[in-house]
Amino acid sequence: MYRFAKTAVNITGQAVRQVRHGSSAPQDFHSKYGTGVLLSGAVFCTAVWGFVLTQTGIAWNLSPVGKVMPKEWRGAEE
Template identity: 45%
Template sequence: MFPLAKNALSRLGVRSIQQTVARQSHQKRVPDFHDKYGNAILASGAIFCVAVWTYVSTID
C-alpha cells in the first residue's frame, strides 16, 4: 500500500505544480527593476571595469 500512496501523492504534487505554472503564465507580469535596468547596469559596469583596467595598465 505504501508505493500506491506514494504514487498518488507524487501525482497530486505534479498536478498542483502544473496548475500553478498554468495560472502564472496567464497573469500579466509587471516588469521589475531588473527587467527595466538590468542590461544598462551590466553594460555600464563592464565599461567601467574596462576603463579602470585600461587606465591602470597604462600608468608608468
C-alpha cells in the same frame, strides 16, 4: 508504492496549476525595469573593464618573439 504514486501525482498537479496560473510576481517587471537593468549592467561592465585595462598594470602575456635577445655565452675560463 501506492502512497508514493499518489504523492507524485499530487505534486505534479500542483506544479501544473502553478505554471498555468503564473507566479505571484507582476508580469510587467520586464517592461518597467528591463531597459534600465540592461543599461546599468552594460555601464557597470564597461567601467570595470576600463579600470582593469588602464589601472591595474596587468601584463597581458604579449608575445616576446623578436623582443627578447639571448645573452652572450661566457668565454671559456682559462
